[in-house]
Amino acid sequence: MSSDQRTVSRLSSTLVPELARFQVELGAYVPDHLISGVTDELRDRPGFQLVAAAREDEGLAILAGAYTAGTRGVMLMQSSGFGLCLNAIASLLLPYQIPVPMIVGLRGGIGEFNVAQLAGGQSVAPVCASLGIPYAAPASFEILSAILPGMLKTCFSTGRPVCVGIQRSLAA
Amino acid sequence: MSERGEETNTYGSLLAAVVDEIADPLLVPNLGTNTAALMARYPTLPALHLWGGMGLTHSLGLGVALARPERTVVVLDGDGSLLMGLGGVATIGVLRPPNLLHVVLDNAAWGNTGGQPTHTASGVRLEDVAAACAYPVAVRAGGPAEFVEALRRYVAEPRCTMVVAPLPYGDPGPAPRGPEPVLIKRDFLAECLRNPRA
Numbered sequence: 001m002s003s004d005q006r007t008v009s010r011l012s013s014t015l016v017p018e019l020a021r022f023q024v025e026l027g028a029y030v031p032d033h034l035i036s037g038v039t040d041e042l043r044d045r046p047g048f049q050l051v052a053a054a055r056e057d058e059g060l061a062i063l064a065g066a067y068t069a070g071t072r073g074v075m076l077m078q079s080s081g082f083g084l085c086l087n088a089i090a091s092l093l094l095p096y097q098i099p100v101p102m103i104v105g106l107r108g109g110i111g112e113f114n115v116a117q118l119a120g121g122q123s124v125a126p127v128c129a130s131l132g133i134p135y136a137a138p139a140s141f142e143i144l145s146a147i148l149p150g151m152l153k154t155c156f157s158t159g160r161p162v163c164v165g166i167q168r169s170l171a172a
Numbered sequence: 173m174s175e176r177g178e179e180t181n182t183y184g185s186l187l188a189a190v191v192d193e194i195a196d197p198l199l200v201p202n203l204g205t206n207t208a209a210l211m212a213r214y215p216t217l218p219a220l221h222l223w224g225g226m227g228l229t230h231s232l233g234l235g236v237a238l239a240r241p242e243r244t245v246v247v248l249d250g251d252g253s254l255l256m257g258l259g260g261v262a263t264i265g266v267l268r269p270p271n272l273l274h275v276v277l278d279n280a281a282w283g284n285t286g287g288q289p290t291h292t293a294s295g296v297r298l299e300d301v302a303a304a305c306a307y308p309v310a311v312r313a314g315g316p317a318e319f320v321e322a323l324r325r326y327v328a329e330p331r332c333t334m335v336v337a338p339l340p341y342g343d344p345g346p347a348p349r350g351p352e353p354v355l356i357k358r359d360f361l362a363e364c365l366r367n368p369r370a
Contacts, residue, residue, distance in 0.1 A: 026238065049238065051267065053231075054259030061228035061260070065200070065235025068220055068357050069364040073235075091224025092232075095353040159354075 009037030011170050014145055015103065016041055022152045024072045024101070027051065028059030032078035034105030034171040039076055056081035057088040060161075064088075064098045072156065075102045079121040079165070089131060089161060097159030101152055106137060106165045128163050137165030144170065181339040183209040185316040186277060187248075191217070193323040194244055194273065198364065200233040201248040202226075204284040206277055210248065211348045218363040221356050227256030230274055234264050237272040240364055244271050244330070251278040251292045258301060265305030268332040273323075274302070276334065281341035292338075302334035309333040 015038055027042050027050040043050045053059035056077045063073030077085075082104050093100060107114070108121020128135035134154055138144040148164070155162040179185070183205070190197065191214060199219035201207045207221045220236070222229060233247035254261070254276055264272065280293035292298060302310035308331040313319035322335045350356070 026235075051238070051263070054262050055257075057228065058231045058257060058260040058263060061225060061231035062235040062238070062263070064225075064228075065220070065232035065237075066239040067235075068232075068360050069198070069236040069239035070361060071235075071239035088225065088228060091226070092222075092228065095224055096357045097354045098357065 008041060010141055011035065011166065012037045012041045014141055015148070016045070018148045018152060019074055019101075021149075022072065022156060024074050025049065026063065026066050026071050026073035027076060028053045028062050028073060029076035030054075030056050030059060030078070030081050032076070032081075032105035034078070034107075034168060035076055035103060035166055038103065042076075056084045060085055060088040060093065060100060060102075063100050064092055064096070067098050067100070068096070073100060075100055077102070078105045079107050079124050080117060082124050082127070082163075083120050086127070089133070093161050094131065098161075099155040099159050100161045101155050102161055102163045104163055104165050105171075106167050109167060111168065124163065124165055133160065134162045135165065136163075137167055139167065139169070141170060179315050179317075181277075181313070181316060181319060181337045183277070183339070184213065186275070186319060186337055186339065187213055189316065189320050189323055190246055190248075190275065193320060193327060194246055197244050197246045197273075198236055198240065198360075199246050199248060200229060200236060202229040202250040202253045202277075204250070205279070206248045206250055207350075208348065211350050215348070215350075218360060220360045221350055223353055226253050228260070229253050229257075230264060231257060231260040233272060233274065234260070234267065234269065236364075237269040238267070241269065241271055243364070244273060247272070247274045249274060249276045250283065251276060251280060251298060252282045252290045254298055255291055255296070261301055261307075262305045264332065265302070265307055268306065268308060270330045270332055272332050273326055274307075274332075274334040276336045278336050278338045279341040280338070283341065287341050297336070299334055299336040307332055307334050310336075312336045312338070314338060
């Protein structure tokens with residue numbers, strides 16, 4: 001879709017202004033179709049830099065480096081890639097207390113056709129719980145709008161990553 | 173002796189060259205040997221000493237370089253760590269920040285687990301990986317003089333650069349007890365914010 005044809009998705013119009021309110025100026029991503037509306041908008045947003053990473057853990061490391069140098073970032077990825085992030089979260093973000101909000105497109109839910117996505121998608125919530133990472137997968141835009149400021153506040157106030165799962169019903 | 177008949181690189185020679193040649197660097201040393209060597213020799217230099225994040229050192233350095241374009245960021249990578257994160261080499265090759273100097277201390281060994289051989293011991297050339305990933309400059313420095321030469325070329329014309337410096341594996345001994353990660357981060361952030369962006 002060319003940029004003149006693109007309409008700002010409801011997901012994007014919910015997430016992007018809130019990230020801006022928390023002075024998030026950098027993003028890293030590995031593409032996911034569920035949240036592609038958000039990455040499309042961030043890519044063109046003035047004053048915002050969006051970096052395409054080759055792997056999700058690498059994206060977290062780029063954002064961690066930027067944070068230690070004074071710039072806040074957001075990670076956007078799919079649940080399958082979240083599975084690559086354990087080392088980056090456990091041995092880098094948590095011990096160094098580096099806050100990174102993670103926006104994760106959730107595969108493996110009701111209606112999933114691909115068995116290879118099932119276990120990975122279902123593991124996001126319990127992995128977050130085991131690491132002590134605040135997690136929510138809001139069921140509606142109203143709930144997403146309601147929890148997002150609190151998630152970002154907790155993230156940047158406590159120096160911890162947080163995870164917002166994006167269900168298919170909220171897709172781009 | 174190196175291929176050009178020079179002295180062999182050592183942690184001491186490589187770190188001294190970085191300190192002597194690069195003005196006011198922000199340092200990002202790989203966990204284990206490199207962090208230990210840097211802390212033992214230059215404990216007060218501004219550095220994001222790593223105790224974790226293996227495979228991600230260069231990506232951290234990229235993030236620092238993007239956030240602080242006015243500072244020279246020197247990544248002190250290891251061959252084992254870099255082999256874990258070759259995708260990150262490609263990402264650096266896409267962005268090519270001119271303030272990123274990516275030094276690889278290549279001892280061809282997994283230094284923290286007893287010196288088992290890494291892939292570079294079997295002929296894998298990380299500078300060739302970097303060149304294939306579009307780093308503007310990717311060179312091998314077999315000895316101290318070549319290493320200094322490579323750093324001076326970077327200073328004369330700053331372009332995103334990888335310098336691979338082979339050195340013999342040796343047990344670095346116990347790492348000095350440094351501050352906790354959260355204090356390392358606090359001090360590094362304070363150093364970065366000391367010079368606000370223009």
